[in-house]
């Protein structure tokens with residue numbers, strides 16, 4: 001079976017398997033309709049408050065200054081910022097109307113943070129590893145275009161920021177490979193158990209007092225069947241463990257974020273992205289992107305950190321979450337202090353007909369995230 005078909009069937013089948021019997025998710029799992037459509041438009045008054053903008057700008061501005069200093073660039077100078085490009089999808093209202101000019105007030109950019117309320121229909125996808133470490137820099141020193149990603153978590157009902165949440169992100173590396181999960185088609189030799197040791201571009205960060213979690217990552221690479229994206233889960237009520245992981249809590253939000261197609265095209269010309277021969281899927285050809293962009297904007301805003309794309313990118317986005325939600329999470333594998341372990345009931349083990357790792361009673365130690373009905 002082609003990877004694309006596998007992916008499609010997996011992504012479509014998973015919500016059905018995970019949903020509670022009779023849950024409305026079943027009805028929508030095979031349609032292109034989003035399960036939820038909760039724009040953050042009603043929050044614009046809250047997000048326009050001077051204090052809200054000031055804090056967001058301060059936090060994002062500090063990140064940008066830190067990145068510029070690390071490059072030996074003057075942090076004080078007017079950052080060279082690029083506007084978001086328009087995406088050529090007429091049905092999606094993506095336009096950033098902000099013109100970017102020298103000496104402009106950064107707050108006008110950061111206040112336009114993007115709003116994102118993604119659909120749970122696709123759950124966490126087939127390549128989630130639960131239990132990754134709390135760490136800001138998730139690059140493991142790999143090559144690629146540095147990407148610092150700031151995610152602001154807000155409650156979509158109250159429009160208030162959500163501090164003390166944990167944001168868990170994961171993506172493919174610059175050449176389009178996910179590590180940490182053994183046996184997924186196209187992601188390395190299925191017999192190679194060393195893949196389970198991989199943690200690159202996977203990690204967890206807490207949100208600060210203004211709801212912002214930020215990561216030092218790399219721009220993800222493309223792979224067959226999907227538009228370039230980063231996965232994210234927002235956990236509420238999780239407990240920080242001594243070994244720098246989190247346990248318990250619930251997944252209030254499961255989403256994917258995307259990039260402007262023009263940016264992806266530019267990145268794909270840069271080494272090592274250019275060596276990736278896997279097929280490119282455009283945003284507008286990606287079923288999950290279409291769902292995510294239906295009613296809200298899952299594309300990150302971004303600025304170049306230096307004059308050269310290779311200097312890196314700073315990207316930011318806002319997630320509107322339902323704090324009462326508790327999404328079903330079924331990881332492909334778990335990260336433990338002894339390394340990675342496949343989940344025998346996870347999407348990849350099910351796909352390949354049996355776990356490649358051992359259960360080892362590990363799941364007993366780590367409180368499973370019990371899915372319950374969303375409270376709408």
Ligand SMILES: *[C@@H]1O[C@H](CO)[C@@H](O)[C@H](O)[C@H]1NC(C)=O
Nearest residue numbers: 070137139140141142146216
């Ligand atoms: C992240 O860590 C790598 C080494 O593992 C380092 O080269 C890189 O500069 C770090 N990124 C940032 C933004 O500090």
Ligand SMILES: *[C@@H]1O[C@H](CO)[C@@H](O)[C@H](O)[C@H]1NC(C)=O
Nearest residue numbers: 142143173174175177179272
């Ligand atoms: C991406 O990950 C794969 C698997 O670990 C590795 O072979 C490849 O070299 C990585 N790409 C880069 C640019 O490091």
Ligand SMILES: *[C@@H]1O[C@H](CO)[C@@H](O)[C@H](O)[C@H]1NC(C)=O
Nearest residue numbers: 270271307308309310311312
């Ligand atoms: C941008 O950086 C890349 C990689 O470091 C380098 O090969 C290229 O020459 C640089 N381009 C410019 C215009 O400086």
